[in-house]
Amino acid sequence: MASTSDHSAVPSKATTGTWGRRALLGLFLGMLIVLLLVDGFTTKTVGSSGVGSTAATHSRLQGSQPVFVTNGHGGLVSRMPAPDKRIALSFDDGPSPEWTPKIAAILRAEHIPATFFEVGSQVVRYPNVTAMLHRYGFELGNHTFTHVDPSALPSWEAQLQVALTESAISGITGVKPRLVRPPYSSTTEAVTPAQERAWGALASHGYVISLANYDTEDWARPGVGTILSNVLNSPGIRRGEGGIVMMHDAGGNRSETVAALPKLIAALRARGFQFTTVSGIAGIPRSVAEVPASGGERMRGSAFDAMLALAGLVTNWLTRLVMLVTILVGLRMLAGLLLARTQRARVRHLPIDSDYTPGVSILVPAYNEEIGIERAVRSLAGSRYAGEMEMIVVDDGSSDGTAAIVQKLAAQGAGLERMRLLRQANAGKAAALNRALAASRHEIIVTVDADTVFEPDTLALLVQRFADPSVGAISGNTKVGNRRGLIGRWQHIEYVMGFNLDRRMYEVLGSTPTVPGAIGAFRRRALADIGGVSGATLAEDTDVTLDIGRAGWRVVYESRARAWTEAPSTVKALYRQRSRWAYGTIQSMWKHRRALFSAEEGGRGARAVLAIALFQVLLPLTAPLIDLFAIYSIVFLDPMPILAFWVAFNVFQLVLAVVAFRLDGESMRPLWALPLQQFLHRQISYLVVYDSLISALLGSRLRWRHSERTGEVEMPETA
Numbered sequence: 001m002a003s004t005s006d007h008s009a010v011p012s013k014a015t016t017g018t019w020g021r022r023a024l025l026g027l028f029l030g031m032l033i034v035l036l037l038v039d040g041f042t043t044k045t046v047g048s049s050g051v052g053s054t055a056a057t058h059s060r061l062q063g064s065q066p067v068f069v070t071n072g073h074g075g076l077v078s079r080m081p082a083p084d085k086r087i088a089l090s091f092d093d094g095p096s097p098e099w100t101p102k103i104a105a106i107l108r109a110e111h112i113p114a115t116f117f118e119v120g121s122q123v124v125r126y127p128n129v130t131a132m133l134h135r136y137g138f139e140l141g142n143h144t145f146t147h148v149d150p151s152a153l154p155s156w157e158a159q160l161q162v163a164l165t166e167s168a169i170s171g172i173t174g175v176k177p178r179l180v181r182p183p184y185s186s187t188t189e190a191v192t193p194a195q196e197r198a199w200g201a202l203a204s205h206g207y208v209i210s211l212a213n214y215d216t217e218d219w220a221r222p223g224v225g226t227i228l229s230n231v232l233n234s235p236g237i238r239r240g241e242g243g244i245v246m247m248h249d250a251g252g253n254r255s256e257t258v259a260a261l262p263k264l265i266a267a268l269r270a271r272g273f274q275f276t277t278v279s280g281i282a283g284i285p286r287s288v289a290e291v292p293a294s295g296g297e298r299m300r301g302s303a304f305d306a307m308l309a310l311a312g313l314v315t316n317w318l319t320r321l322v323m324l325v326t327i328l329v330g331l332r333m334l335a336g337l338l339l340a341r342t343q344r345a346r347v348r349h350l351p352i353d354s355d356y357t358p359g360v361s362i363l364v365p366a367y368n369e370e371i372g373i374e375r376a377v378r379s380l381a382g383s384r385y386a387g388e389m390e391m392i393v394v395d396d397g398s399s400d401g402t403a404a405i406v407q408k409l410a411a412q413g414a415g416l417e418r419m420r421l422l423r424q425a426n427a428g429k430a431a432a433l434n435r436a437l438a439a440s441r442h443e444i445i446v447t448v449d450a451d452t453v454f455e456p457d458t459l460a461l462l463v464q465r466f467a468d469p470s471v472g473a474i475s476g477n478t479k480v481g482n483r484r485g486l487i488g489r490w491q492h493i494e495y496v497m498g499f500n501l502d503r504r505m506y507e508v509l510g511s512t513p514t515v516p517g518a519i520g521a522f523r524r525r526a527l528a529d530i531g532g533v534s535g536a537t538l539a540e541d542t543d544v545t546l547d548i549g550r551a552g553w554r555v556v557y558e559s560r561a562r563a564w565t566e567a568p569s570t571v572k573a574l575y576r577q578r579s580r581w582a583y584g585t586i587q588s589m590w591k592h593r594r595a596l597f598s599a600e601e602g603g604r605g606a607r608a609v610l611a612i613a614l615f616q617v618l619l620p621l622t623a624p625l626i627d628l629f630a631i632y633s634i635v636f637l638d639p640m641p642i643l644a645f646w647v648a649f650n651v652f653q654l655v656l657a658v659v660a661f662r663l664d665g666e667s668m669r670p671l672w673a674l675p676l677q678q679f680l681h682r683q684i685s686y687l688v689v690y691d692s693l694i695s696a697l698l699g700s701r702l703r704w705r706h707s708e709r710t711g712e713v714e715m716p717e718t719a
Contacts, residue, residue: 028690029624032314036628039311040636041146061188061196066211066244067282070203076196078188079208079282086242087273088281089114089265090212092143092181093219095122095129096250102258103249104136110265114138115278117181117210120145120165122250124308127172134173139277139289141179141210142166147251149184151198158198159205168308170293171301179278179289180207186215186246208289210278213243218257227260232267242273244281315632322629325622326645332615333656336505343504343557344663352460356467357387359442360459365432366406367396369450372566372713374405376450381416383459391419392436393450397426402450429517430535437532445527447541449518453481453564453713462521462561472526472553473545474561475503475512476519477664481564481713487574489673490681491567493657501660502615503557511607512555513616515548517541519563526553536591539584542612546592550605559664566713575684583692585616590696621693623686650675 061068064078071077089107094100094116107114116133118140123130134140144150145165150158162180170176180202182195188211191199199209214234216227231237231245245264247257265275279289293301362380366373373393380391395403406421422435433447444463448454462476477500483492499516506512515522520541527533530547537543549555568574589612595605633642657671 029628032625032628035311035314036318036632038308039315040632060193061191064188066188066213067278067284068199068203068209068211070200072204074197074200074204076200076203076209079284084240084242085273086276086281087268088244088276088278089247089261090117090141090181090210090244090278091115091247091249092117092183093122093147093251094118094249095126095133096254097126097129099254099258100126100129100249101132103254103261104133104138106258106261106265107138108136110262112265112275113277113280114275115141115179115210116249117141117143117179118165118169118177119143119147119250120161120168121147121308123165123168123172124305125312127305127309130169130172134175139179139279139286140169140173140175140177141181141278141289142169142177142207143181144183147183149195150182150202151192151195153198155198155201158202162202162205162207164304167297167301167304169301170297171303171305174293174298175290176293176297177290178207179210181210185211187212208282208284210244210282212246213241214245216245216247216257216260218254218260219248219251221253221256224256224260224263227256228264228267231264237268237271240272242281244278318625318629321622322626325619325626328614329619330652332619333652336501337656337659339508340501340504340659340663343508344559346508347559350464352464353467354386356464357385357460358444358463358466359388360385360390360444360446360463361436361440361442362389362391362446362448362459363433363436363440364391364393364448364450365396365429365436366393366398366402366450367426367429367432368398368400368402370398370401370405372451373402374409375713376448376452376454377406377409377416377419379454379456380448380459381419382456383454384456385459388442389418389459390440390442392439393419393421394432394436395421395423396429396432397424428535430533430540433533433540437527443524445522445524447517447520447522448563449565451566451713452478452518454519455562455564458519458561458563462519462558465556465558466521466523468554470554471556472523472529472548472551473512473515473555474521475515475555475557476521476561476563477557477559478516478518479562479564480567482566482569483670483714484712485569486673486676487569487571487681488567489670490677491574492670493674493677494681495567496664496666497657497660500557500559500664501656504559504663506608506611507555507557509607509611510549510554510604511611512549512557513545513608513612514539514542515545515555518565519561522548523553526551529553537584537587538580539588542585542588543591546588546595546605546608549608550592550595550598552604554604555608564713569712571680571684574681575688578684578688579691582616582620582688583695585612586689586692586696589613589617617689617693620686620689623682624690627683650678 061076065080067079068076069079089112091103091114095118116138118130142162142165144161146161148161150161166176182199203209213236214231216230218227236243248254279286364377377391377393393406403421403423409416410419410421422439424435437445444466446459446462458476462474465471465474478495480488480492480495482488503512526548529551533540534543545555568577589609592605592609595609630642633639654671654674657674658668661668
């Protein structure tokens with residue numbers, strides 16, 4: 001967590017417009033949403049295999065041959081089939097990477113031509129299988145794009161289903177199939193008036209509608225014997241009548257189809273049947289059944305295939321990424337829970353040595369803090385601390401009455417006489433801290449934001465662990481002092497769970513990335529080792545903490561040392577603050593990246609940089625992807641697993657929150673707002689990371705912005 005106090009400073013580079021950054025972010029998320037929608041609608045809305053009712057419906061087409069063209073008035077006219085003893089084997093619902101090659105291998109081994117009616121979404125997913133069928137000379141037909149009954153769609157949508165499949169096949173093979181088999185069709189006896197009208201509309205665009213004479217019903221997996229019987233024992237086959245046999249090469253487990261196919265071929269040959277394609281049965285030239293695509297049509301088809309392939313690739317990648325991130329988030333939450341309890345067990349019995357009272361210099365950088373500065377310095381002056389103490393307030397070019405208030409207070413006594421005021425032109429928070437550091441005289445340095453209120457015993461508790469000479473910095477426990485509204489409650493929960501619970505974990509791991517500017521303590525020698533406070537980033541507290549860790553010092557957390565600070569009270573203010581934190585954190589991570597590869601600095605710096613990269617950059621970057629995938633799953637997949645996961649996540653998070661609040665001695669009442677965090681506060685947390693990362697990649701610099709204060713910090717009477 002970066003400091004809550006903002007100082008004005010001049011940016012070193014031109015700032016890229018906010019709208020420009022957000023436009024890039026919107027473009028990225030928009031493209032991702034489009035790709036997910038494309039993949040969802042084209043691959044996750046595919047109908048199941050099956051046929052319509054085979055019971056007689058007194059269709060006008062009953063008794064007709066199964067191949068139809070338009071009569072020129074939107075109706076259908078049956079084409080006279082080829083002479084008897086000619087059979088066309090046809091396969092629906094493919095291509096399948098598992099079953100189609102096996103069926104094709106059997107047909108090639110037996111030198112049998114066949115027609116494959118392909119589903120467009122499957123063609124896009126498995127283009128190599130379609131290319132293989134075309135290369136081996138099999139005839140290709142159109143089975144709509146998502147295996148949907150055209151009669152259940154508006155005319156334009158039914159036409160689009162066929163056109164998209166035609167485009168997908170032409171992009172891969174260079175031919176446009178004109179044979180169409182409507183899904184859920186079987187023989188002419190089962191055609192309803194609605195289907196006849198829908199198919200007539202398709203035929204009016206030059207397509208040839210192909211049903212079947214013999215339906216194996218292999219889609220239902222009735223057994224190899226039943227599949228064979230449905231053809232060989234049919235009256236037409238017994239009379240020696242040829243026609244079209246309907247089978248399936250995809251849409252489920254087709255092992256029975258694969259097993260039945262050689263037996264069916266052998267039995268039909270034994271009865272004197274000859275094999276041809278559907279176009280051969282209908283007496284249509286192959287060049288009419290498969291029309292060569294023009295160069296432009298093939299280019300459009302290839303582009304269409306490429307877009308859908310990209311959508312599928314992105315969705316598959318996203319699925320794996322979400323699974324990985326989910327595991328990491330779960331492990332992190334579990335590790336945070338266990339390690340926080342470990343830290344608590346280690347430090348809860350540490351004695352408070354009333355004789356350990358090193359001299360303390362308190363540094364308070366201030367810029368336009370007239371609302372809260374008096375309460376802040378009075379709380380510091382009221383500290384119950386037996387050792388020597390001095391307060392140095394640096395007015396960093398304030399344009400309000402900050403300096404006058406401090407001067408007036410310094411003359412009042414009651415501990416305030418130990419406060420000194422230094423004034424300088426506005427140069428930023430890091431410069432103000434360094435100015436105060438240079439003027440200070442004690443070994444222990446405590447930094448405090450000008451809107452922060454200390455409890456009376458905070459200072460004495462904060463410095464206790466400096467008795468260990470290996471400790472270079474100590475993080476105090478920052479509390480949200482304005483937690484009445486929903487935004488305040490969310491930040492209160494976040495501070496207790498996400499900041500203070502994490503600091504317990506980081507102490508055990510030796511990877512603390514940030515000592516907050518609101519309440520942090522440093523050993524002067526540690527600051528000297530790193531050359532003071534760096535102004536190279538917008539998160540000077542993270543930058544300093546990483547420097548100290550890389551220098552070999554330990555960074556620990558003292559939960560008993562509490563300070564109350566004012567958090568942003570509006571969405572706009574919260575977004576502005578978190579943008580600065582995120583940008584400064586990314587700057588600090590990049591600045592200290594070499595710690596990951598240095599064997600000379602010990603492991604603390606490397607672990608801290610790694611913690612920032614994983615938990616403050618990479619995981620927030622994946623958060624919107626998880627949200628998008630959750631919506632995708634609810635819309636296109638079974639919603640129950642994702643809803644169950646969401647409930648489980650919130651239950652586990654609630655358990656984590658209860659533990660964190662107990663460790664911090666907090667009331668559980670604000671936790672009713674925890675589930676609501678998922679719908680605004682969480683989105684702000686990851687959007688600022690995207691915004692800041694884009695700014696960093698574009699080489700822009702965010703500038704310090706002063707946070708508007710309300711002075712609404714409330715500290716419990718028991719504090």
